Amino acid sequence: MDRRVYGVETEFGLTHRPETGRGLPPDELARYLFRPVVDFGRSSNIFIPNGSRLYLDVGSHPEYATAECDDLIDLIASDRAGERVMHDLAMAAQERIHQDGFTGAVYVLKNNVDSAGNSYGSHENYLIPRTTHFRRLSGILLPFLVTRQIIAGAGRVVQEDDTYEAHFAFSQRADHMWEGISSATTRSRPIINTRDEPHADAASHRRLHVIVGDSNMSTTTSLLRYGSTDLVLRMIEAGVPIEDFELENPIAAIRAISHDISGQARVRTRTGEQVTAINIQREILRRVTRFVSERGAHHSHVDQILELWDRTLQAVETGEHQLIDQEIDWAIKKRLVEEVSHQRRLDLNHPRLQQIDMAYHDVHPDRGLYHLLVRRGRAATIVSGAQVTHAMTTPPPTRAALRGEFLSTARAYGAECTVDWVHHKLTDRPLEAIMVKDPFAAKDQRVEALLDKLGDRSSELQERSLEERSRQGATLALTDKYTRAPGTQVPEPPLI
Known part of the structure; x- marks a missing residue:
């Protein structure tokens, strides 16, 4: 196999350290962490337009699964982008916790064992021939x-x-x-x-x-x-x-x-x-x-x-x-x-x-010891900050690019849609769902044709989008950081 697609699923440790007393339990802390995700996608299990999946796993562990990548540097950048997404969610959760009268900091750890001895994983995926x-x-x-x-x-x-x-x-x-x-x-x-x-x-x-x-x-x-x-x-x-x-x-x-x-x-x-x-x-x-x-x-x-x-x-x-x-x-x-x-x-x-x-293993870029060592020249890196920022919003040139374009375009028009690793569906056109089985396919005329139909309903969808964004309010300020892919040739969503 000359070409291969790769992916990695990372479960993160999550903890709250208050100034005094015991911290919030994991399930409650996870609800704070994923509140903007649920508000935005009506689910704690969503795909974002860099092609990756963001969800809560068993045991209230936040998890990020990279998009399918056919290049190892893209894979590493996408994995590191997941750390940034989790950091953004943690900082927003920390602010909401303070607003609700709690003190202390929220920590997201990219490790595999917590202080109680529980383990959570980092799962690799490799596409291999059936033969x-x-x-x-x-x-x-x-x-x-x-x-x-x-x-x-x-x-x-x-x-x-x-x-x-x-x-x-x-x-x-x-x-x-x-x-x-x-x-x-x-x-x-x-x-x-x-x-x-x-x-x-x-x-x-x-x-x-x-x-x-x-x-x-x-x-x-x-x-x-x-x-x-x-x-x-x-x-x-x-x-x-x-x-x-x-x-x-x-x-x-x-x-x-x-x-x-x-x-x-x-x-x-x-x-x-x-x-x-x-x-x-x-x-x-x-x-x-x-x-x-x-x-x-x-x-x-x-x-x-x-x-x-x-x-x-x-x-x-x-x-x-x-x-x-x-x-x-x-x-x-x-x-x-x-x-x-x-x-x-x-x-x-x-x-x-x-x-x-x-x-x-703290993913906080200013607090985590690994990041401190990188800044002091004591740990090497092969992926730049600019590459990670790019990977937060831009999918790799695999089937993930189709998924990202589909999500970004539907979002820009205010149309509801659902996707998974293979399927692409506009909610109000369920019979026209597109299945893309080729993980290397960055283009598909069927998907493009389905998205073209959104242009015929632009005014209606833009009005619906404005109402929805007004209802959701400030939660979008966070989720827009990693749920809109720049450079997509679609109408700009209405401002709140």
Whole structure:
């Protein structure tokens, strides 16, 4: 497959810290957060015209699913745009909370574990050919994903309990996985989810749904995470032989690997061989490098991915984490934790270091520690602020562009519509709904023809739009920031 579409779904942590007393419970805080979304879209589950989906998930977790992207930089920019959207919603919620007599701040965290030990995910989606043999794919991919945490984990301060002494671990998500492969997502939390919802032509495609990954703050870590997985998938799809590293117990392995920052924890394969995460990753990288050398790079970032992959393994092997402590999340965070621990003479069980761990994932651009490190030149980035701002309102050039144009045009005319990943429908023309199964289709004459019909009813729809906007009032000031795509050639909506 020369072209692939990717997407990532990120569940965010949400908390309220008042000046005194207990904060608002998660369900009530989530209602504050999503009030402008519900006012605008009459639902807590909406698509916005950058092609992405914004919704409340199980457990009152706000979630943002990127539009389908066919470029890794677009994917990373769209994912980062989700952080900005959540930040905007949090600041608006905080203002409303203060108006209602509460104090304190609202925090949105892009991490995977809260202070009570609950876990929430970051789910990757890769479009793969229907012809891919799933048993072979899973046999190769599971060992890769179990060990991928050493190159793409978010890092975590593990406090002392009956199981572990206080230490630093590679992954936040590893301790919360319960199966290798399953159709469930919340009940058993598998590494690979087999639910087959391709949101495309099911005769040609299936969707690989990976739910083991940590949420990344670092864009360079994100590039390595998605890019390395994409390369392994391409090698599998091409039928390239890969050494059998199928693990005897993937769940025991993923936890043992996470808690050994040296990368030397030994895990058993089905053949009885004892191997380390380094062994597995080194062999896969060797095969991928040869594959790229023989077949050529499919995009301009392949060399960067391979170089960072190799350097990260070298850093783990040698313990010289400074080789990657501006590019890989776990190493960036570990350096910060160790500096604070040394300067203030704190052991790893100290609550202050747990706060540092959490604050690293704060999406607030002025308060979050990761963003502070970027401003101080201590964390690298490959996506500019301008690219993220663009991604907040502009879809990537895939089917998402159709979805974005459809939503923006209907919005400008004041027409009600509904969309999902495949369907496009004007509410008052339900029999003319358009289904677009090609995720690469940025244009579709059927969608354009349906939108052209709005011009015949422009005056009626504009009047309805004015009445609706007057009724909704100030809630639109926030939602318009990320529900109108600039540059769309449609009439300007009436001002409030």
